[in-house]
Amino acid sequence: MTDTRLIRNFSIVAHVDHGKSTLADRLLELTLTVEKRQMKEQLLDDMELERERGITIKARAVAMRYKAADGQTYLFNLIDTPGHVDFNYEVQKSLQACEGALLLVDASQGVEAQTVVNALLAEQAQLAVVPVLNKIDLPHARPEQVATEVEDALCIPAEDAIAISAKTGVNCEQVLEAIVALVPPPVGNPDNKLQALIFDAAYDDYRGVVIYMRVKEGTIRKGDSVRTVAAGKAYEVLEIGRLAPRMVAENVLHAGEVGYLICNIKQLEDVKIGDTVTHEKEALRAPALAGFKDPKPMVFCGFYPTNTADFDDLRKSLEKLRINDSSFSFEPETSDALGFGFRCGFLGLLHMEVIQQRLEREQDMDLVQTAPNVTYRVVLTDGTEKEVRSPSEMPDPARIESYREPIVEVRIVVPTEHIGAVMKLATDRRGIYEKTDYYGSQRVMLTFAMPFSEIIFDFHDRLKSATRGFATMDYELRGFEDADLVKVRILVSTNEVDALSFLCHRTVADTRGRKILQKLRTEIPRHLFEVALQAAVGGKIIARENIRALSKNVTAKCYGGDITRKRKLLEKQKKGKKRMKQVGNVEIPQAAFLSVLSTGDD
Amino acid sequence: MALPSLYVHVPFCVVKCGYCDFNSYVVDDAAVMDRFVRALDLELAAVAPPSVPPTVFVGGGTPTYLDAARFESFLAVLRTHVELDRVAEVTIEANPESLDRTKAQLAFDAGFRRASVGAQSFDAARLRFLDRAHDAAAVGRAVADLRAAGFENISLDLMFGLPGQTVAEWERDLETALALEPDHLSCYHLTFEPGTRLTRDHRQGRVAANDEDEDKRMFLRTRELLHARGFEAYEVSNFAGPGGPCRHNDHYWLQGDYIGVGPGASSHAGGWRGTNLKAVEAWAQAVERGLPPTGEAETLTRRQRAAEAVWLGVRRTAGVDLVAVARRLGVDPRAAFEGALRRVTAAGLALCTGDSLVLTEEGLPFGDAVGTAFLEDV
Numbered sequence: 001m002t003d004t005r006l007i008r009n010f011s012i013v014a015h016v017d018h019g020k021s022t023l024a025d026r027l028l029e030l031t032l033t034v035e036k037r038q039m040k041e042q043l044l045d046d047m048e049l050e051r052e053r054g055i056t057i058k059a060r061a062v063a064m065r066y067k068a069a070d071g072q073t074y075l076f077n078l079i080d081t082p083g084h085v086d087f088n089y090e091v092q093k094s095l096q097a098c099e100g101a102l103l104l105v106d107a108s109q110g111v112e113a114q115t116v117v118n119a120l121l122a123e124q125a126q127l128a129v130v131p132v133l134n135k136i137d138l139p140h141a142r143p144e145q146v147a148t149e150v151e152d153a154l155c156i157p158a159e160d161a162i163a164i165s166a167k168t169g170v171n172c173e174q175v176l177e178a179i180v181a182l183v184p185p186p187v188g189n190p191d192n193k194l195q196a197l198i199f200d201a202a203y204d205d206y207r208g209v210v211i212y213m214r215v216k217e218g219t220i221r222k223g224d225s226v227r228t229v230a231a232g233k234a235y236e237v238l239e240i241g242r243l244a245p246r247m248v249a250e251n252v253l254h255a256g257e258v259g260y261l262i263c264n265i266k267q268l269e270d271v272k273i274g275d276t277v278t279h280e281k282e283a284l285r286a287p288a289l290a291g292f293k294d295p296k297p298m299v300f301c302g303f304y305p306t307n308t309a310d311f312d313d314l315r316k317s318l319e320k321l322r323i324n325d326s327s328f329s330f331e332p333e334t335s336d337a338l339g340f341g342f343r344c345g346f347l348g349l350l351h352m353e354v355i356q357q358r359l360e361r362e363q364d365m366d367l368v369q370t371a372p373n374v375t376y377r378v379v380l381t382d383g384t385e386k387e388v389r390s391p392s393e394m395p396d397p398a399r400i401e402s403y404r405e406p407i408v409e410v411r412i413v414v415p416t417e418h419i420g421a422v423m424k425l426a427t428d429r430r431g432i433y434e435k436t437d438y439y440g441s442q443r444v445m446l447t448f449a450m451p452f453s454e455i456i457f458d459f460h461d462r463l464k465s466a467t468r469g470f471a472t473m474d475y476e477l478r479g480f481e482d483a484d485l486v487k488v489r490i491l492v493s494t495n496e497v498d499a500l501s502f503l504c505h506r507t508v509a510d511t512r513g514r515k516i517l518q519k520l521r522t523e524i525p526r527h528l529f530e531v532a533l534q535a536a537v538g539g540k541i542i543a544r545e546n547i548r549a550l551s552k553n554v555t556a557k558c559y560g561g562d563i564t565r566k567r568k569l570l571e572k573q574k575k576g577k578k579r580m581k582q583v584g585n586v587e588i589p590q591a592a593f594l595s596v597l598s599t600g601d602d
Numbered sequence: 603m604a605l606p607s608l609y610v611h612v613p614f615c616v617v618k619c620g621y622c623d624f625n626s627y628v629v630d631d632a633a634v635m636d637r638f639v640r641a642l643d644l645e646l647a648a649v650a651p652p653s654v655p656p657t658v659f660v661g662g663g664t665p666t667y668l669d670a671a672r673f674e675s676f677l678a679v680l681r682t683h684v685e686l687d688r689v690a691e692v693t694i695e696a697n698p699e700s701l702d703r704t705k706a707q708l709a710f711d712a713g714f715r716r717a718s719v720g721a722q723s724f725d726a727a728r729l730r731f732l733d734r735a736h737d738a739a740a741v742g743r744a745v746a747d748l749r750a751a752g753f754e755n756i757s758l759d760l761m762f763g764l765p766g767q768t769v770a771e772w773e774r775d776l777e778t779a780l781a782l783e784p785d786h787l788s789c790y791h792l793t794f795e796p797g798t799r800l801t802r803d804h805r806q807g808r809v810a811a812n813d814e815d816e817d818k819r820m821f822l823r824t825r826e827l828l829h830a831r832g833f834e835a836y837e838v839s840n841f842a843g844p845g846g847p848c849r850h851n852d853h854y855w856l857q858g859d860y861i862g863v864g865p866g867a868s869s870h871a872g873g874w875r876g877t878n879l880k881a882v883e884a885w886a887q888a889v890e891r892g893l894p895p896t897g898e899a900e901t902l903t904r905r906q907r908a909a910e911a912v913w914l915g916v917r918r919t920a921g922v923d924l925v926a927v928a929r930r931l932g933v934d935p936r937a938a939f940e941g942a943l944r945r946v947t948a949a950g951l952a953l954c955t956g957d958s959l960v961l962t963e964e965g966l967p968f969g970d971a972v973g974t975a976f977l978e979d980v
C-alpha cells in the first residue's frame with residue numbers, strides 16, 4: 001500500500017485553449033509515465049472531436065510517479081476535467097476527487113470567464129489552488145500583469161504563481177515540486193466504511209462500464225460486494241486498479257487512492273457521476289458523499305433524418321452515442337414537416353453541438369436539426385406545474401395559468417473598453433445587470449441574470465463580435481422565474497411547420513417571428529406560385545412575408561457547347577433539392593431549417 | 603446512321619462583351635491567328651468530318667474578326683476538308699464591326715449561304731452597356747453587305763431584358779430589326795452567366811437586373827409580335843422567317859451528333875460529349891503534337907440521354923417526340939419518367955399530344971422547370 005502521505009491528487013483547471021492538455025503531457029513526460037515518442041500528442045483528449053475543438057469533454061485520470069527533490073517518490077493522480085460550462089457538474093465531481101488544483105492561465109490572454117468559474121469551483125471544493133502562468137515563451141506574454149489579474153480576481157497572491165511554458169518545458173519541473181509542497185496529501189482512513197466517489201465512467205466494448213473513482217474512506221478489494229448508493233445497485237468487484245495511464249490491475253485500493261473499477265455493468269446509464277460506491281453488506285454500508293445530483297438536460301432540439309428511411313439508423317446511432325454519454329437523452333418525436341425523428345436533451349449548447357457533429361461524422365448521418373429551446377415550466381389552472389421541452393408539448397392556452405422560464409447567471413470577462421457593448425447586448429437580451437468585478441485596470445467581469453432562452457440563440461457569437469473576440473463567458477443555472485411566454489407558429493402557405501414554431505417572451509415574438517420569416521424568404525427557393533409566409537400567436541398573425549412566384553425559368557441560349565454545362569447547373573440545383581422537405585406543395589430546403597437556428601440581430 | 607454536323611469555333615473578338623461567357627479572347631497578335639488557322643487544318647485532318655455533313659456552322663468569338671487575308675486562308679482550310687457547296691446549310695456568324703463587303707463576298711464565294719449577325723440592340727446606350735464594338739447603323743450596313751454578296755438567308759441576334767428595358771422599348775428594337783428584312787431572328791433574354799463581368803457587377807450591386815415581370819411580358823410579346831409578322835417561334839429563343847429554322851441548331855435540340863473543332867468547341871457522338879481545351883495555346887499545342895485536344899468529356903447513360911432529350915426537346919415548339927426518343931435510345935420516357943411526366947402535366951406546364959410532349963402556353967416560360975423534373979429523376 002502506498003503511504004498516503006506520498007499521494008497527491010490534483011486537477012488542472014483552465015480556460016479553453018490555455019494549454020491544459022499540453023501541460024498534462026509535459027508532466028507525464030517529466031515523470032517518465034509516458035515516453036515522448038510513444039505519446040500521441042495530448043494524451044488526455046482521446047476523442048478526435050475533442051482534439052479538433054481543443055476541448056476535453058470526458059474526464060480521465062492518470063497516475064504518475066515522481067521522485068521529488070526531497071528524495072521521496074510520490075504518487076501523483078492527475079484527474080482531468082472537462083473544460084466547458086455545460087459540464088460544470090462533472091468538473092465539480094472531478095475536483096471533489098482531488099486535494100489540489102493547478103489553475104492554469106495563459107500569460108498573454110490573462111484571466112478569462114472560465115478561469116474565474118473554475119477557480120471558484122476549486123475553492124468550493126476546498127482545494128489548494130496553485131496558480132500557473134503558461135505560454136511565457138510567446139512574445140506577447142505578460143506574466144507579471146496576469147499574475148496581478150489572478151490576484152485581483154481570485155485573491156491568490158501574485159508571487160505564488162509559477163511562470164512556465166508547457167510547450168517548451170520551461171519551469172515545468174517547478175510545477176511538480178509545487179504539487180509536492182502545496183497540495184496536501186489525502187486524508188481518509190482505510191479502516192473506515194468504504195466511500196468511493198465516482199467522478200467519471202466510460203464504456204469499453206470488451207469490459208463494459210469502467211468507473212473512475214476516488215476512494216475517500218475505507219478500502220476496496222477485488223471480489224468485494226459493493227453497491228452504488230444513489231443508483232441503488234449491487235455488484236461484485238471484478239477488477240480494480242490504477243491508471244498508469246493504461247489500466248493496471250491491483251488487488252486493493254485504499255482511502256486516498258484514485259483508480260478504476262470494473263464490475264460487469266452493461267449500461268453507462270446505470271452509473272451516475274457523483275454517486276458513492278460502498279460495501280453491499282448492511283453493516284458495512286456508508287452514507288452517500290455530499291453533493292450528488294443527476295444533471296438534467298437543459299437544452300432540447302429535434303433531430304430528424306434527412307431521408308425518412310434513415311430513422312432506424314438514427315435511433316441506433318443515438319443509442320451508440322449514449323453508451324458513452326449518458327447525459328443526453330432522446331425520445332421519438334413526430335413532426336408534420338419533418339416526419340419521424342427524436343427529441344434530444346442536452347446539458348447545454350456545446351453539448352448539443354458536439355452530439356450533432358458526432359452523429360454526422362462518426363455515424364455518417366444527414367440530419368435536420370430544429371431550433372433549440374430550453375425547458376420551460378407552465379403552471380396550469382389546476383395548480384399543477386408541467387415541464388415543456390418542445391413547443392408541441394405546450395398545453396392548451398386556456399389551461400395555462402402562467403409560465404416560468406429558467407434563469408442563468410452569466411459572467412462575462414472583457415477588456416474595459418467593451419463594457420458598453422456587453423451591457424447593451426445583455427440588456428437587449430433581457431439581462432439584468434448585477435455587478436462588476438475589476439481585474440487589474442484593464443479587465444472586468446460583468447455579472448448578469450439572464451433568461452437561459454436568450455443565450456441559447458446566438459448570444460455567444462454576438463458577444464464575440466461585439467467585443468472583437470475579447471469577451472469570454474460562462475453561465476450557471478440559477479432557477480426558474482415567472483415569464484410572459486407565447487408560442488409562435490410559423491405557417492408556410494397556410495400549412496403550419498411545427499418544426500419551426502417556438503416559445504419565446506411576448507415582447508420579442510414579433511421581432512423574432514419576422515426574422516425567421518425573412519430568413520425563410522431567402523432560403524426557400526421561388527416556386528411557380530407565390531408562397532405566403534406567416535408567423536402567428538394564437539389566431540393572430542404577427543408577421544408576414546411573401547416569396548414571389550417565379551416569372552420565368554428557361555435557359556435562353558442552349559447550343560452544342562452549352563448543353564453539358566447548363567445541364568450540370570440544373571443537376572446541381574437538384575442536388576440541393578434532395579435535402580428538401582415537402583410542406584403542402586412547398587419545398588423547404590434543409591438550409592431554411594438551419595438558418596432559423598442562427599436567427600439573430602443581423 | 604446519320605452523319606454528324608460540323609461546328610467550327612473561331613475564338614477571337616475585338617472586345618470581350620460583359621455578358622458573354624463564350625470561349626473568346628481579345629487577341630491582336632497575327633502570329634496567334636496564323637497558328638490558329640494552321641492548327642485548325644491539322645485538327646480537321648485528324649477528326650476527318652464527313653466531306654458533306656448535314657450542316658456546317660462557323661461561330662465564335664467572331665469569325666469575321668480575322669483580317670481579310672487570314673479570313674481567306676481560314677475559308678480555304680475549311681474547303682480542303684468539307685465540300686461546302688454541297689452542304690444543305692452553311693452558316694457563318696458575323697459581327698457588324700468587323701464584317702465588310704470583301705469578307706462577305708469571300709464567305710459567300712466559299713459556299714456560305716446563311717449568315718447570323720450579332721446585332722443585340724439598336725440603342726446606342728444599350729450597345730455601350732453590352733460592350734458592343736459597333737453602333738446601330740453598322741448592323742444595317744452589315745446586312746446590306748451580306749445581301750450584296752448574295753446571302754439570301756440572314757439572321758439577326760437580339761437581346762432583351764436589359765436593365766431598365768420596357769416592353770415598348772423592346773418593341774422598337776424588334777421593329778428596327780424587322781425593317782432590315784431578316785430571314786430569321788434569335789431573341790435572347792439577357793442572362794447573368796457565371797464568371798462574366800456583368801454577373802460580377804450585378805453581384806456587387808453596380809448593375810440591377812430588370813424587372814422580372816416586364817421581362818416575362820417581353821418574352822411573351824416577342825412571340826406574339828413576330829407571329830403577326832410571319833415569324834414562327836420554333837424554339838424558346840428562335841424565330842423562323844422566310845429563311846426557315848436554323849437546321850444546325852435544331853440538330854442540337856434533337857440530340858444529333860456533331861463534330862466541333864477549334865478551341866473550346868464541343869462534340870457529341872451517341873451520348874459521348876467532349877469539349878476541346880479552351881485556351882488557344884493549349885488547344886493548338888495538343889493538335890500540333892497529334893494529340894486529341896479534348897479537355898473534358900462525359901458519357902451519358904441511356905436514361906440520362908433520354909432525360910436530356912426531353913429537356914432539350916421541349917425547347918422546340920413542336921415538342922419532343924417521345925416515341926422517337928424511345929426508338930432511338932431504347933428508353934421510353936413515358937415509362938422511365940412516368941412520375942416526372944405526371945408532375946409536369948398535372949402542373950399544367952406541358953401536355954402530351956399524340957406521341958409528343960409539348961409545353962403549354964403557361965409552361966412556355968418554364969421550360970427548364972419541366973426539363974429538370976426529368977433530369978432529377980435520373
